[in-house]
Amino acid sequence: MQGLAGVAACGTVSGTGAAAPPKPYMPVFFNAAEWNFLLAACDRLIPADANGPGALALNVPRFIDQQMTTPYAQGAQWYMAAPFVQGPDNLGYQLPYPPRDLYRHGIAGMNAHATTRHAKPFAALAPDVQDDLLRAAEGGRLVFGDVPSAAFFDQLLANVMEGAFSDPIHGGNTGLGGWAMLGFPGARADFMDWVDRYGAHYPLGSVSITGETA
Amino acid sequence: MSDDARTLKPVDVVVVGGGWAGSIMAKEMTEAGRTVVMLERGPDRSTAGEGAYPASIDELEGNFRYKLFQDLSKNTVTIRNNANQTALPYRRMAAFLPGEGVGGAGLHWSGVHFRMPPDDLRLRSRVIEKYGAKFIPEGMNLQDYGVTYEELEPFFDKAEKVFGTSGEAYKVNGQVVGQGNVFSPSRSDHFPLPPLKDVYTAHLFRKAAAEVGFHPYSLPAANASQQYTNPYGVQMGPCNFCGYCSGYACYMYSKASPNVNILPVLRRHPLFELRANCHVLKVERDSTGTRATGVTYTDAEGKVVTQPAEMVILTAFQFHNVRLMLLSGIGKPYDPVKNEGVVGRNFVYQNVTTSVVWLDPKVETNQYIGAGGGGVAFDDFNSENFDHGPLGFVGGSPVWVNQAGVKAIAGAHSGGPPGTPRWGSAWKAGMIDTYRHSLRIDAHGANMAYRDVYLDLDPTWKDAYGQPLLRMTFDWKDNDIRMNRYVVDRIGDVAKAMGARNVHLTRREFGKPFDTRQYQTTHLGGGAVMGTDPQTSALNRYMQSWDVHNVFVIGANAFPQGTGYNPTGMVAALAYWAAHHIRTTYLAHPGPLAG
Numbered sequence: 001m002q003g004l005a006g007v008a009a010c011g012t013v014s015g016t017g018a019a020a021p022p023k024p025y026m027p028v029f030f031n032a033a034e035w036n037f038l039l040a041a042c043d044r045l046i047p048a049d050a051n052g053p054g055a056l057a058l059n060v061p062r063f064i065d066q067q068m069t070t071p072y073a074q075g076a077q078w079y080m081a082a083p084f085v086q087g088p089d090n091l092g093y094q095l096p097y098p099p100r101d102l103y104r105h106g107i108a109g110m111n112a113h114a115t116t117r118h119a120k121p122f123a124a125l126a127p128d129v130q131d132d133l134l135r136a137a138e139g140g141r142l143v144f145g146d147v148p149s150a151a152f153f154d155q156l157l158a159n160v161m162e163g164a165f166s167d168p169i170h171g172g173n174t175g176l177g178g179w180a181m182l183g184f185p186g187a188r189a190d191f192m193d194w195v196d197r198y199g200a201h202y203p204l205g206s207v208s209i210t211g212e213t214a
Numbered sequence: 215m216s217d218d219a220r221t222l223k224p225v226d227v228v229v230v231g232g233g234w235a236g237s238i239m240a241k242e243m244t245e246a247g248r249t250v251v252m253l254e255r256g257p258d259r260s261t262a263g264e265g266a267y268p269a270s271i272d273e274l275e276g277n278f279r280y281k282l283f284q285d286l287s288k289n290t291v292t293i294r295n296n297a298n299q300t301a302l303p304y305r306r307m308a309a310f311l312p313g314e315g316v317g318g319a320g321l322h323w324s325g326v327h328f329r330m331p332p333d334d335l336r337l338r339s340r341v342i343e344k345y346g347a348k349f350i351p352e353g354m355n356l357q358d359y360g361v362t363y364e365e366l367e368p369f370f371d372k373a374e375k376v377f378g379t380s381g382e383a384y385k386v387n388g389q390v391v392g393q394g395n396v397f398s399p400s401r402s403d404h405f406p407l408p409p410l411k412d413v414y415t416a417h418l419f420r421k422a423a424a425e426v427g428f429h430p431y432s433l434p435a436a437n438a439s440q441q442y443t444n445p446y447g448v449q450m451g452p453c454n455f456c457g458y459c460s461g462y463a464c465y466m467y468s469k470a471s472p473n474v475n476i477l478p479v480l481r482r483h484p485l486f487e488l489r490a491n492c493h494v495l496k497v498e499r500d501s502t503g504t505r506a507t508g509v510t511y512t513d514a515e516g517k518v519v520t521q522p523a524e525m526v527i528l529t530a531f532q533f534h535n536v537r538l539m540l541l542s543g544i545g546k547p548y549d550p551v552k553n554e555g556v557v558g559r560n561f562v563y564q565n566v567t568t569s570v571v572w573l574d575p576k577v578e579t580n581q582y583i584g585a586g587g588g589g590v591a592f593d594d595f596n597s598e599n600f601d602h603g604p605l606g607f608v609g610g611s612p613v614w615v616n617q618a619g620v621k622a623i624a625g626a627h628s629g630g631p632p633g634t635p636r637w638g639s640a641w642k643a644g645m646i647d648t649y650r651h652s653l654r655i656d657a658h659g660a661n662m663a664y665r666d667v668y669l670d671l672d673p674t675w676k677d678a679y680g681q682p683l684l685r686m687t688f689d690w691k692d693n694d695i696r697m698n699r700y701v702v703d704r705i706g707d708v709a710k711a712m713g714a715r716n717v718h719l720t721r722r723e724f725g726k727p728f729d730t731r732q733y734q735t736t737h738l739g740g741g742a743v744m745g746t747d748p749q750t751s752a753l754n755r756y757m758q759s760w761d762v763h764n765v766f767v768i769g770a771n772a773f774p775q776g777t778g779y780n781p782t783g784m785v786a787a788l789a790y791w792a793a794h795h796i797r798t799t800y801l802a803h804p805g806p807l808a809g
Contacts, residue, residue: 077286079306085300090295
């Protein structure tokens with residue numbers, strides 16, 4: 001149910017309810033099993049709560065799927081020359097995998113772990129069990145072949161944050177909901193008349209690069 | 215040389231790197247009537263292109279996809295903490311963010327624009343005068359620059375006028391004239407523009423620092439507080455505190471950049487030619503090895519080309535200058551075991567930690583408002599402004615609120631107070647509270663030079679052109695950790711005076727190695743330092759190679775040790791200083807300027 005609920009929410013632009021729901025987003029990079037994981041994990045990493053919308057309403061999974069077709073996800077900006085020698089953590093990332101491969105290995109690993117331990121894929125588990133698994137991955141306590149779980153988790157979490165809080169032009173932050181919860185004005189980028197209004201709440205809502213407002 | 219090599223028509227001067235140093239040197243050499251070719255390994259860039267609003271106001275592209283930064287896939291460095299480790303490639307951008315493309319990091323820097331403190335320029339001499347030679351810890355290579363503040367002053371002044379720097383002087387021609395930094399030396403003139411307005415957090419910091427008894431001042435900022443026309447005739451608009459400085463081309467034409475302040479004039483000069491997407495492989499030398507004959511580079515089509523020249527001026531980023539010297543055999547490479555050689559010696563970083571102060575939740579700190587160079591600092595614990603005797607460490611740290619504009623993704627990543635989870639509802643609550651109601655205070659400290667901290671060529675990994683990567687051997691040392699911890703405690707005093715609801719003081723920890731995964735600063739320095747002794751410096755005091763007199767090397771690579779200040783103002787002044795001596799002496803009498 002988690003996964004299906006996620007699909008519905010993810011395809012909804014603002015959750016106004018009355019209008020017919022738009023067609024759910026069809027992922028380009030992720031397969032069905034991966035997509036279900038991504039929806040479920042995003043929902044735990046940024047849950048909807050009293051402080052604002054969650055990752056699903058912000059279309060974070062769509063953002064991540066769209067990122068996977070950019071040069072970034074293929075490691076085009078990373079130094080990827082061999083040999084790949086593992087060393088102390090503080091000397092940084094040394095795996096031969098660009099983001100796309102980290103997702104492929106990481107999601108398969110998370111689902112395999114969930115199936116072995118709980119006889120269900122990640123998306124079908126109860127939220128508190130999902131949280132435990134995510135915490136285990138975050139803490140590096142799982143191993144997915146030669147991918148330490150923390151490397152996958154850090155990649156996922158970084159992209160989730162980007163999806164929730166970047167300009168909607170990239171596919172996430174739907175309705176500027178991420179920015180609204182922070183009080184971040186986005187592309188307004190002109191505070192000439194507010195720089196010395198000390199401690200006061202900025203009165204204008206957020207605006208995106210394409211002129212969408214919230 | 216490979217078979218497909220082509221040799222081009224000779225020019226007077228080749229400038230390697232199209233950032234601040236390269237643009238200044240090219241401008242000066244064309245003024246002197248010399249033909250100049252500038253080779254820039256990255257693409258051509260302009261404020262009208264990369265800075266165009268609103269597309270430029272995109273945090274994902276600017277700060278997370280590093281649109282304007284070095285392409286690490288082609289060339290990076292390897293890093294290790296000590297000589298017993300295997301250095302590993304810096305595969306993803308994190309700890310430092312070198313630039314690339316026309317304008318270099320000068321296109322997308324913040325804009326903090328300092329003069330080097332007089333005591334920092336002769337730090338070894340000053341420390342010995344005050345505390346005795348025994349005060350210098352074993353293994354620390356403390357040195358003087360070989361140039362004084364008085365000698366550099368006209369060039370600091372010139373750089374500020376070209377950059378359109380905003381600030382408030384303390385002393386002009388020996389007279390106290392304003393509320394500037396009481397520790398700063400006398401100036402020959404005021405800043406070209408008045409200081410930027412204080413953002414709220416800087417305003418609170420100024421008040422609290424003064425209450426505690428420190429001496430706050432407006433950070434000198436190359437972000438124009440008013441409309442400005444510089445001596446080259448190019449115009450800047452007033453900064454509107456948009457918060458998109460570091461990582462971005464300034465759409466307001468307010469932040470000084472080579473692209474706005476120098477290149478519009480240079481590009482039209484008949485003696486100047488810019489070649490973008492040209493990666494220099496090597497400085498060529500004649501059979502004696504003591505004279506450069508030009509450079510060999512890979513052009514935009516991937517062809518290997520030789521450009522003969524009478525003079526070669528290296529103006530790439532700090533560590534690229536050092537690497538080019540090593541790849542070209544200019545100067546003796548440093549050997550830390552024998553403690554001999556100079557190229558790669560005295561590699562330094564900067565010792566920055568950021569503490570966080572939470573204010574009353576009713577108060578909005580509006581951290582997204584900012585100017586990259588704006589803010590308020592105090593220098594009571596910088597340079598030799600305080601008595602190090604009882605403290606037992608060398609070096610110091612300015613302290614400041616430099617709210618350059620914290621945007622949404624960065625805010626989300628920063629999260630909540632220590633102990634808050636990195637995700638889930640608890641993260642959300644802590645992160646939103648922190649974003650809306652906190653402020654950040656930096657201890658922006660110096661990092662000293664040590665015998666076992668250095669640069670050399672990596673034995674294993676290569677760049678896209680088949681040349682060895684540069685290898686960094688770097689770690690934090692106890693002297694610098696103690697300095698940081700002392701200064702951060704003073705931040706605690708100021709935070710208390712601000713009426714903080716909560717304070718997290720971030721101190722460097724003993725035994726915790728340099729972590730390449732955390733952004734710290736791009737203020738790397740040293741590795742090919744200036745000085746008066748060819749045994750301990752690669753360059754003489756005019757930035758000229760001791761060994762190959764028609765090679766000049768301009769950049770933070772010349773700093774013998776780190777400084778608490780941002781390096782760009784000093785690099786620009788050193789460029790004008792070197793250019794002055796090239797124009798007044800070297801061009802008429804080519805040869806060593808110091809002996």
